[in-house]
Amino acid sequence: NAGVMQNPRHLVRRRGQEARLRCSPMKGHSHVYWYRQLPEEGLKFMVYLQKENIIDESGMPKERFSAEFPKEGPSILRIQQVVRGDSAAYFCASSGGSSYNEQFFGPGTRLTVL
Amino acid sequence: AQSVTQPDIHITVSEGASLELRCNYSYGATPYLFWYVQSPGQGLQLLLKYFSGDTLVQGIKGFEAEFKRSQSSFNLRKPSVHWSDAAEYFCAVVSSGNEKLTFGTGTRLTIIP
Numbered sequence: 001n002a003g004v005m006q007n008p009r010h011l012v013r014r015r016g017q018e019a020r021l022r023c024s025p026m027k028g029h030s031h032v033y034w035y036r037q038l039p040e041e042g043l044k045f046m047v048y049l050q051k052e053n054i055i056d057e058s059g060m061p062k063e064r065f066s067a068e069f070p071k072e073g074p075s076i077l078r079i080q081q082v083v084r085g086d087s088a089a090y091f092c093a094s095s096g097g098s099s100y101n102e103q104f105f106g107p108g109t110r111l112t113v114l
Numbered sequence: 115a116q117s118v119t120q121p122d123i124h125i126t127v128s129e130g131a132s133l134e135l136r137c138n139y140s141y142g143a144t145p146y147l148f149w150y151v152q153s154p155g156q157g158l159q160l161l162l163k164y165f166s167g168d169t170l171v172q173g174i175k176g177f178e179a180e181f182k183r184s185q186s187s188f189n190l191r192k193p194s195v196h197w198s199d200a201a202e203y204f205c206a207v208v209s210s211g212n213e214k215l216t217f218g219t220g221t222r223l224t225i226i227p
Contacts, residue, residue: 042204042217105158
């Protein structure tokens with residue numbers, strides 16, 4: 001059973017470009033969470049989604065950031081007009097099935113903004 | 115709002131020595147508590163979790179943690195550390211019906227020969 005998959009693992013963008021981060025949850029999981037880890041800090045919650053619904057986006061910056069989890073395909077975290085402060089590791093986690101409330105993490109996408 | 119405090123930013127331990135990493139939480143009801151480990155450049159791996167029942171929880175890699183409601187603590191322990199235990203350790207809490215994990219700032223563990 002494959003774990004949570006994220007791609008790309010590393011992403012380099014110049015200021016003003018768009019970044020798209022993808023997350024495929026574990027098989028059978030219908031809950032997806034995005035977290036951001038700034039250098040030398042812990043993980044901060046960004047958004048919680050279920051299929052086609054945003055359940056909690058209280059950790060999302062008000063501008064430039066958006067997330068979706070369509071009926072088919074991976075969850076996408078989209079950052080428009082990236083700035084250097086967006087440089088961080090972005091982790092996706094999924095839960096559901098028999099391990100309700102336990103979140104399984106992907107390997108992360110490390111975004112570098114030049 | 116729930117919060118997690120890991121008071122030790124960095125701990126250095128000799129290989130073979132015992133280890134205790136501290137975690138305190140702030141939450142009104144009984145929380146769900148977790149310890150995760152992160153190796154450099156890697157994602158997070160769950161070491162153990164506490165939902166209810168026995169307050170002493172056994173995890174993977176020889177780790178255990180004890181939930182103490184009176185002290186609002188969930189400290190992680192290992193009787194004898196190995197060099198491969200060097201990593202960053204995160205304590206986290208989630209409230210029932212809330213779903214989002216709140217993490218502490220982490221404790222970096224260094225193992226010396």
